[in-house]
Amino acid sequence: MNGTPGARTTRVWAALCAVTVLSWRLGTERTAGAAVTVAVLAIALVKARFVVRCFMEVQDAPAWLRRLTDVWLAALWTALVVLYLV
Amino acid sequence: MSGAAAARTAADASGGRRRGGAVDLWICWWVLPVFYVLFGLIFVLLARVIPPPRPDRSPEEVAAFFHDHAATIRIGFAALMVVIGFTGVANGLVAHQMKRMAVSPVFAYAYIAALAVGALPGCLMAAFCFLAAVFRPGRDPHVLALLYDIGLLTFVGSLGCFTTQYLVLALAILLDRRRIFPTWMAYVCVWQIVTELLAAPVFVFKDGPLAWDGSISFYMGTVIFGIYEVCIIVLLFKAVRDQPPGEPVQD
Amino acid sequence: MTAERETAARLPGDPGMWVFVLGDLAFFSAYFVIFMVHRGREPELFAAAQRHLSPAVAVATTLLLLTGSWLIALAVQASRAGEHRRALRLTAGTLLTGVLFMLVKAGEWAWEASHGRTFASGDFFMFYYLLTGVHLFHMLLGLVVLGVVLRELRAPGLRRTAVVETGATYWHMVDLLWIVIFVLVYLMR
Numbered sequence: 001m002n003g004t005p006g007a008r009t010t011r012v013w014a015a016l017c018a019v020t021v022l023s024w025r026l027g028t029e030r031t032a033g034a035a036v037t038v039a040v041l042a043i044a045l046v047k048a049r050f051v052v053r054c055f056m057e058v059q060d061a062p063a064w065l066r067r068l069t070d071v072w073l074a075a076l077w078t079a080l081v082v083l084y085l086v
Numbered sequence: 087m088s089g090a091a092a093a094r095t096a097a098d099a100s101g102g103r104r105r106g107g108a109v110d111l112w113i114c115w116w117v118l119p120v121f122y123v124l125f126g127l128i129f130v131l132l133a134r135v136i137p138p139p140r141p142d143r144s145p146e147e148v149a150a151f152f153h154d155h156a157a158t159i160r161i162g163f164a165a166l167m168v169v170i171g172f173t174g175v176a177n178g179l180v181a182h183q184m185k186r187m188a189v190s191p192v193f194a195y196a197y198i199a200a201l202a203v204g205a206l207p208g209c210l211m212a213a214f215c216f217l218a219a220v221f222r223p224g225r226d227p228h229v230l231a232l233l234y235d236i237g238l239l240t241f242v243g244s245l246g247c248f249t250t251q252y253l254v255l256a257l258a259i260l261l262d263r264r265r266i267f268p269t270w271m272a273y274v275c276v277w278q279i280v281t282e283l284l285a286a287p288v289f290v291f292k293d294g295p296l297a298w299d300g301s302i303s304f305y306m307g308t309v310i311f312g313i314y315e316v317c318i319i320v321l322l323f324k325a326v327r328d329q330p331p332g333e334p335v336q337d
Numbered sequence: 338m339t340a341e342r343e344t345a346a347r348l349p350g351d352p353g354m355w356v357f358v359l360g361d362l363a364f365f366s367a368y369f370v371i372f373m374v375h376r377g378r379e380p381e382l383f384a385a386a387q388r389h390l391s392p393a394v395a396v397a398t399t400l401l402l403l404t405g406s407w408l409i410a411l412a413v414q415a416s417r418a419g420e421h422r423r424a425l426r427l428t429a430g431t432l433l434t435g436v437l438f439m440l441v442k443a444g445e446w447a448w449e450a451s452h453g454r455t456f457a458s459g460d461f462f463m464f465y466y467l468l469t470g471v472h473l474f475h476m477l478l479g480l481v482v483l484g485v486v487l488r489e490l491r492a493p494g495l496r497r498t499a500v501v502e503t504g505a506t507y508w509h510m511v512d513l514l515w516i517v518i519f520v521l522v523y524l525m526r
């Protein structure tokens with residue numbers, strides 16, 4: 001882990017903001033279709049995992065919580081993508 | 087003399103108001119699992135109110151519903167009239183534990199009062215409406231549809247009293263330094279508050295997830311209610327088991 | 338001063354709050370799935386109704402919540418380092434982002450309602466008000482939670498880090514839920 005915990009937290013925040021703006025630009029393209037929406041969902045998954053792991057400090061939590069949150073993220077996102085595409 | 091025996095003697099000396107042994111509390115505790123099992127059987131199998139029949143039925147379909155289920159509705163809801171008083175015992179036990187908490191007894195009073203008001207719309211009106219509907223065969227379908235609506239709207243939509251109940255219980259738990267109940271139970275109460283609020287739209291929608299038979303307003307609410315009841319029964323068991331005999335409880 | 342690395346895995350804050358967070362994530366996941374099922378039945382209607390919303394406003398609110406999470410995460414670190422005044426300021430900052438979020442949301446609702454798009458205006462707007470409404474309720478609770486954290490940080494005899502951690506965990510959940518709502522309601526085409 002390079003830098004102080006504060007510096008890392010700030011970097012994560014900046015990246016999350018940047019990626020939010022990116023997904024907004026992508027998602028509001030006039031030619032937006034299924035591929036774009038799946039990409040936007042994928043970006044949201046990455047954001048969610050960063051919030052869970054870094055902000056909520058699950059990366060330093062006991063293994064059962066790390067696994068449980070990963071399972072939840074995977075299950076929910078799979079359901080969302082499947083329901084979107086079907 | 088052991089501490090417990092000394093406490094018991096002291097309690098006996100003060101007029102025997104706080105007898106040890108907690109047999110009285112165990113009798114009260116047993117009421118909960120017995121009542122809620124009966125409640126489930128009545129509302130699910132007999133009265134057919136859980137899951138509720140659909141809001142988007144025509145009066146003729148409603149008449150047919152009452153005709154088809156008249157016998158079980160009569161048996162189920164008549165049985166409910168006999169056992170409904172048990173909720174008073176159950177709520178009294180919860181309120182007693184709330185009075186043991188290091189908070190004002192106002193919370194316990196509010197809990198009891200909210201539920202006393204809530205019992206009528208919460209299940210009795212549904213019972214009386216359905217019983218009246220099947221009391222005389224051959225009623226006008228429009229009258230039957232009205233009874234159907236009143237019964238089911240009150241059953242699912244009577245949320246204010248219960249919201250208050252969960253709110254005071256959550257507050258009491260969170261403010262209680264003695265930790266009679268664990269803090270997570272307060273959060274379960276918050277879940278209940280959310281499901282009660284999500285039942286408010288049943289007055290607007292006749293189909294979809296927010297109707298009185300909706301996936302959100304009804305089914306999720308019932309699942310979370312089930313979780314809440316299991317938790318409260320288990321926590322009351324532990325509280326009664328661990329309660330020191332002869333412990334003075336605030337009025 | 339040497340910084341101590343936490344080598345043992347730990348659950349920050351009150352474990353009861355994690356029960357609440359995990360449960361809430363499960364319940365909201367059910368709402369999201371129910372939303373997607375209903376959307377799948379009439380995707381054109383949902384897409385058409387969605388065009389009335391402003392993704393720009395939604396991005397602003399998303400950035401507000403991310404900023405709030407950032408500030409409260411820094412507040413937890415400050416509290417651990419014993420810097421109570423800094424933790425207090427950061428927590429107040431988070432509270433401000435929450436208040437601004439609620440104001441923007443209220444404005445958005447007022448805008449939509451004044452243009453005739455209310456709770457009963459079809460399935461999409463039913464879900465719009467439902468999801469953002471339940472989220473807003475959690476946000477309101479979040480403001481109460483932050484109030485408790487502020488009170489804790491101000492009292493000289495308290496200032497327990499666990500309270501700040503518990504509040505932060507709740508706040509991050511509110512942020513996390515919004516990330517999903519943002520995508521499903523505003524960006525999904």
